[in-house]
Each structure stands twice: as structure tokens, then as C-alpha cells.
Amino acid sequence: MKVLIVSDTHGKDENLEEIVLRETPFDYFIHCGDVEGREIFMEALVECPCTIVSGNNDFFSDLPREVMIQLEGHRILVTHGHYYGVSMGLYGVLDEGKARECQVVLFGHTHRPVEETEEGILLLNPGSLSYPRQEGRRPSYAVMELQQGKAPVAEIRYL
Structure with missing residues (x-):
């Protein structure tokens, strides 16, 4: 199963449209918040x-704050991350992932891509398609491949 993961688009759709065309076909789409309507x-x-979950800039949104999903046998927490202090480090999302027995935690908020496996949990932030903050400031997103019984495989990709 191919999963397209984005975050922090902040109401700007041009780059999202480009990556959807680039990555089609994919089986599932995840947005980690700050969609702004x-x-x-x-x-x-x-x-x-x-x-799709809400982020700290999704004021008055009916989107959920976070969601637990199961894809190809993998428990996945999708959150924006600001409630777990991701700007200060990954400990909060890692602890939450462990408490919920997740194999994957997807988050955004920092506008910086991250792909790390800690204590058997894939921690993945696709970065931002609209306002990247990492060195080089290239818009980024992630693609994750999931297969039943195999470890998740993820890749950060750039425009």
C-alpha cells in the first residue's frame, strides 16, 4: 500500500496538486494538519x-485533533504534534506512540522533515509543502509503503 503524507500546506494548493500528479497512483492520503479550510x-x-487532522492554525475546524488508523496491520497515530511538544524534540510523540502500541507516528508542525525509527516506532514528519523551514527550504512530503507483516518503509521527497 502506497501512502502519500503531507503537512502544513496552510491553504496553498499548488505544490499539493503537483505532488498528487507526480505520485499517482497511491492508495491512501494523510494530512498532518494546518490545512486551513x-x-x-x-x-x-x-x-x-x-x-486529515487539525493543526494549530486550523481555527474553528471540525477536523479531529488526532486519529488512530490501522493500515496493512500497522497501528498509526496521526497528529499535528503541537500538543506533544515536537518543536522541542520527539520524546512526546515517541511516548504517545509507545503508550498506544503504534508502529508509526505521523506528525507535522515544525515544517522540517524527519524520518527516524526510535524503539521500533517510525516517527515521520513530512515537512511542509508551503513554508519549509529546514536548510535549503525545499518543499517536502513523504511516501510510505506498507505491507502486512513487514516494517513500514518511508521516504522524504522534495519538490
């Missing part, structure tokens, strides 16, 4: 099952 557009654009 564009969730209906995104669901129509990707034409596949979606999980």
Missing part, C-alpha cells in the same frame, strides 16, 4: 481514502 478540496483532489 482546504480539506474538502483535498479529499476531492486525491480520490482515495483520507485521514
Whole structure:
């Protein structure tokens, strides 16, 4: 199963449209928050099952704060990350992932891509398609491959 993962698009759709075209076909779409009212557009654009959570800039949103999903036998926590202090380190999301017996924790908020495996849990932040903050400031996203009984494989990709 191919999963397309983005975060922190902040209402700007151009780069999202480009990566959807680039990565099609994919089986599932995940947005880790700060969509700023564009969730209906995104669901129509990707034409596949979606999980979209709210971020700290999704004021008055009906989107959930976080979601637990199961794909190909993998327990996955999807959150924006600001409630777990991801700007200060990964300990909060790691502890939450352990407490919920997750194999994957997906988050955003920092606008910096991260792909680390800690204590058997894949911690993945796709970065930002609209306002990247890492060195070089290239818009980024992630693609994750999931297979039942195999470890998740993820890759940060750049525009």
C-alpha cells in the first residue's frame, strides 16, 4: 500500500496538486494538519481514502485533533504534534506512540522533515509543502509503503 503524507500546506494548493500528479497512483492520503479550510478540496483532489487532522492554525475546524488508523496491520497515530511538544524534540510523540502500541507516528508542525525509527516506532514528519523551514527550504512530503507483516518503509521527497 502506497501512502502519500503531507503537512502544513496552510491553504496553498499548488505544490499539493503537483505532488498528487507526480505520485499517482497511491492508495491512501494523510494530512498532518494546518490545512486551513482546504480539506474538502483535498479529499476531492486525491480520490482515495483520507485521514486529515487539525493543526494549530486550523481555527474553528471540525477536523479531529488526532486519529488512530490501522493500515496493512500497522497501528498509526496521526497528529499535528503541537500538543506533544515536537518543536522541542520527539520524546512526546515517541511516548504517545509507545503508550498506544503504534508502529508509526505521523506528525507535522515544525515544517522540517524527519524520518527516524526510535524503539521500533517510525516517527515521520513530512515537512511542509508551503513554508519549509529546514536548510535549503525545499518543499517536502513523504511516501510510505506498507505491507502486512513487514516494517513500514518511508521516504522524504522534495519538490
